[in-house]
Amino acid sequence: MKATKIKMKSGCGTSNNLLEIDSIYLMECEQDGFYKKDKVYDYLVKSNKGIQVDIHPYPNLIPMTSPSPNYEKYVKSSPNSTSIDNLLSLPRE
Structure with missing residues (x-):
């Protein structure tokens, strides 16, 4: 599975x-489709399948x-050399 875009909470469109x-x-x-972050968290905890952020280097999502x-x-991407979490670099709706 791939995470391809995010939706921020109301009033938080530019938040990091x-x-x-x-x-x-x-x-x-x-x-x-869009899934609430707590549902993505639950899926990652219960499943043995991963979800990758659709940005190079395609890090996995981690439940937090x-x-x-x-x-x-909530979820975040596995750490790499970027200064901002790759999940937050996805297109926003």
């Missing part, structure tokens, strides 16, 4: 904060949880 991603567009899955008190589920 992973927690402000609302949903992620996934392709090459049962049904292409924000610190207390919220413990918000």
